[in-house]
Amino acid sequence: MKKLVSVFLALLLALGMMSFASADEPLVVTVLLPEFTMDVDFVAENNPVLDAIEAATGVRLQITWAPNENYGDILNTTMTDKELPMLIAATDARSPLIMNSARASAFWDLTDYVNDAANYPNLALGDPQIYNNISVDGRVYGIYRTRNYPRGGAYYRSDIAKEVGFDKEVKTIDDLTELAEKLAGYSDDTYALNMCSYTAGTISFITVAFGAPNNWGVDENGDIYPAHLSPAYLEGLNWLRHLYEIGGIDPNFAQISTNDWNDIERTGKAFMRFDCLDNAYRQQEWFENNVEGVTETIFAQVGPLAKADGSITIWPQNPGFSGEILVTKAVKEEDMEKVMKFLDWCNSDTGISVLNLGVENATYWMGDDGFRIDISKLPEEEYNEKSNAGKQYLHDLNQLNMGVSYHAVEPAMKLSESRQRFADLNVELAPYAVLDPCYPLVSQTNIDYGAQLSPIISDAAVQYIAGIIDEDGLKAAWAAWAEQGGDQMTAEYNEAYHAAQ
Amino acid sequence: MTTKAAERRAMHGTGKQYWYRLGAEVKRDKWLYLLLLPGLIYFIVFKYLPMFGVVIAFENYVPFSGVLGSEWVGFKWFNSFFRFPAWLTYLKNTLILSLMNIVFFFPAPIILALLLNEMRNLRYKKTLQTMLYVPHFISIVIVVSITFVMFGPSGIVYKLTQNLLGHAINYMGSPDTFRWMIIGQTIWKETGWGTIIFLAALTNVDTQLYEAAMVDGAGRLRRLWHITLPAIRSTIVLMLILRMGSMLDTGYDHLILMANPLNRSASQTLDVFVYQQGIQQGQFSYASAIGLMKSIVSVTLVLGSNKIAHMLGEPGLY
Numbered sequence: 001m002k003k004l005v006s007v008f009l010a011l012l013l014a015l016g017m018m019s020f021a022s023a024d025e026p027l028v029v030t031v032l033l034p035e036f037t038m039d040v041d042f043v044a045e046n047n048p049v050l051d052a053i054e055a056a057t058g059v060r061l062q063i064t065w066a067p068n069e070n071y072g073d074i075l076n077t078t079m080t081d082k083e084l085p086m087l088i089a090a091t092d093a094r095s096p097l098i099m100n101s102a103r104a105s106a107f108w109d110l111t112d113y114v115n116d117a118a119n120y121p122n123l124a125l126g127d128p129q130i131y132n133n134i135s136v137d138g139r140v141y142g143i144y145r146t147r148n149y150p151r152g153g154a155y156y157r158s159d160i161a162k163e164v165g166f167d168k169e170v171k172t173i174d175d176l177t178e179l180a181e182k183l184a185g186y187s188d189d190t191y192a193l194n195m196c197s198y199t200a201g202t203i204s205f206i207t208v209a210f211g212a213p214n215n216w217g218v219d220e221n222g223d224i225y226p227a228h229l230s231p232a233y234l235e236g237l238n239w240l241r242h243l244y245e246i247g248g249i250d251p252n253f254a255q256i257s258t259n260d261w262n263d264i265e266r267t268g269k270a271f272m273r274f275d276c277l278d279n280a281y282r283q284q285e286w287f288e289n290n291v292e293g294v295t296e297t298i299f300a301q302v303g304p305l306a307k308a309d310g311s312i313t314i315w316p317q318n319p320g321f322s323g324e325i326l327v328t329k330a331v332k333e334e335d336m337e338k339v340m341k342f343l344d345w346c347n348s349d350t351g352i353s354v355l356n357l358g359v360e361n362a363t364y365w366m367g368d369d370g371f372r373i374d375i376s377k378l379p380e381e382e383y384n385e386k387s388n389a390g391k392q393y394l395h396d397l398n399q400l401n402m403g404v405s406y407h408a409v410e411p412a413m414k415l416s417e418s419r420q421r422f423a424d425l426n427v428e429l430a431p432y433a434v435l436d437p438c439y440p441l442v443s444q445t446n447i448d449y450g451a452q453l454s455p456i457i458s459d460a461a462v463q464y465i466a467g468i469i470d471e472d473g474l475k476a477a478w479a480a481w482a483e484q485g486g487d488q489m490t491a492e493y494n495e496a497y498h499a500a501q
Numbered sequence: 502m503t504t505k506a507a508e509r510r511a512m513h514g515t516g517k518q519y520w521y522r523l524g525a526e527v528k529r530d531k532w533l534y535l536l537l538l539p540g541l542i543y544f545i546v547f548k549y550l551p552m553f554g555v556v557i558a559f560e561n562y563v564p565f566s567g568v569l570g571s572e573w574v575g576f577k578w579f580n581s582f583f584r585f586p587a588w589l590t591y592l593k594n595t596l597i598l599s600l601m602n603i604v605f606f607f608p609a610p611i612i613l614a615l616l617l618n619e620m621r622n623l624r625y626k627k628t629l630q631t632m633l634y635v636p637h638f639i640s641i642v643i644v645v646s647i648t649f650v651m652f653g654p655s656g657i658v659y660k661l662t663q664n665l666l667g668h669a670i671n672y673m674g675s676p677d678t679f680r681w682m683i684i685g686q687t688i689w690k691e692t693g694w695g696t697i698i699f700l701a702a703l704t705n706v707d708t709q710l711y712e713a714a715m716v717d718g719a720g721r722l723r724r725l726w727h728i729t730l731p732a733i734r735s736t737i738v739l740m741l742i743l744r745m746g747s748m749l750d751t752g753y754d755h756l757i758l759m760a761n762p763l764n765r766s767a768s769q770t771l772d773v774f775v776y777q778q779g780i781q782q783g784q785f786s787y788a789s790a791i792g793l794m795k796s797i798v799s800v801t802l803v804l805g806s807n808k809i810a811h812m813l814g815e816p817g818l819y
Contacts, residue, residue, distance in 0.1 A: 072781060073780045073781065075783075076780055076781070076782075076783035077780070079564045079565070079783065080564040080785070081564075084565075095782065095783055096782055096783060096784055097563075097564075097782070097783025097784065097785075098783070100561070100563045101563055101564065101565050103563070104563040104565045104566040104570075104571075105565070106563070106564075106565030106566075197761055197762065199762065251654070252653075252654040252655075252674070254674060254761050254762045254763045255649075255653060255654065255673050255674050255761055255763070329565070447782070447784070448581050448585065448784075448787070449585050449587075450782075451777040451778065451781060451782055452585070452587060452769070452774065452777065455762075455765055458762065459762040459763075459765050459766070462762035462763065463762070463763060466763070468763065480587075483586055484585065484586040484587045485585065485586065485587075
């Protein structure tokens, strides 16, 4: 309630300020962003981070936070409002509503801005391929939010692996199999692989590692086909099914909430996970802070995995970006230059630093060695105070970070062994990433029944892994998918793919 | 129709005369009409005006262009739905769940109301009633969480059946048990609340009838069968007709909360489809089209069952 009132007051204030804006007044820009930090409320007044942004750009941000869990729903309902926020973080650049709204010119066409290197040098540094991926009918309506490709990966508890007699680096799928089998035998009430009801990441990781395409593949004739028709997809599922059979996966994984995923590793119930690789160092840091006696790196991150023939394919977890920042028509034409200058600033060195870290001595602190200090290493009281300041003032402002210029976040923290390994792997894994060729393409069937069709494949995979259905059952599900619109979707993607070539 | 019109003419007169009399009646009963006004405004503002929004079912509605500015596409979304080969599965899931609801959940409040009605100790009865209403006020999210704790793989009921039967029943992870769990939760949550209307009907039963029956030597069951049930029969029929109207409504929140990859096939109903298309995908037109179809079926069912009730000699809905 308090939050609602404050949002309402903020909106009132925004409206009031807009109507009386003079040359000296900052331009108030309303923003809709996803919120991850739920335990501490964002403080909008006397906020050093917002003040710093205002001082640098003349833009005062008025942010509406929407919980990430149902951000998509909130975004869709927000789009029906008469008063749109000026900037919107669209987490799915391909959603039918966003594309239709772009066609109905609900957003400003940014194509000319992102190609104008003279006035918007940072925006122009963006990857033309990704701008193409998010374009609608050839026009760019948003600035994409950069993500490193190879965030997907495997990590495991190296200390447990040593205990069960596995003491080498995982370099091939065979190594991974050996490791998983040994971890499965660790004890009766623990499991090798940590799985929960969100299975898409785990399944994609292992199937792509075996050589399956990422969602959609291109065959030797240059035609599009769905990933599950690749033999490697079944190999990947068989790998999981085998692990399930030997007791390496919790029999009830499909009913475990995603919220419990981290806790399963933290309580030592499972030792390996296929997910975002950066979770490895987060878990490492959690153990260092919460478990007595953990000082060594106990979460090993797996590098490139070679197949039997020596080739390497990696599931990249994302298409190189995660959604986009849209500029709606709530921005008046005369303010466009200012707003675009602001977005350009967001992609500059300082902009990226402010959006990710905030302001020195308010939300981050420097050590004597010239590195940013890691507050989780501070005594509890000081840590609480500093972490609270970060949550209040910076909150989840990094959701506005686009980073199309690929500037690194400075000042850096002294990387722990675990974080350094992640940073190195990012570079090492990138060339092996398998991308989805259909990402920029549009299929009407996918728009109409995609939400109903995709669970057919993913649910069947889960049931196959859990031994509820056999290979015939799996094939029957694939046939049902094809019949209920999958074939149609494949045909439409093919048409769009060939047209784009 | 003509007889009704004739009746009206006889009662109120024709033409000018009719309006004159209407005016006089309104003037006479002005305070009653004033009382009616808030309800009337409520229905106009919240029920009738939004109905015009249904035109988006025939448009490719883009919020930014507005209802008037969006492209007109006619029956495109209806076609889209019926071209979807699995639409029958969605209908089937909806109907199965609805029928189970009518067969198993609908009688529950009636039985409970009859049981409560037989209670002698008034204070005990009132306390019990209040306690029975409590589950209605518990959010479905909480109900599902409680179910997970009890019936989930580490829950007490799961372990108990495992020990008793020698094999586990996967309550939360199988399409076969899914519908029973939904019905079970609905019964647990709504039965108590549902008794209210039947208990109200029961208060209208003339107690002299019971006394007379007792004198004639009728036992409790006989009195129940010959006096109580006939007395609330029209209420039961009325509730059944209204229930028919929501035959295609399964709700989506409850089903989505209970669904997981193992039981999803049973959870896919029309309401879930509307949610997936409308809120998750942002295809408001598509969702409205399906919602509109559902409404047409519902109205047909209500009118149809009302007609049947009339034929059977019941007063029905109107």
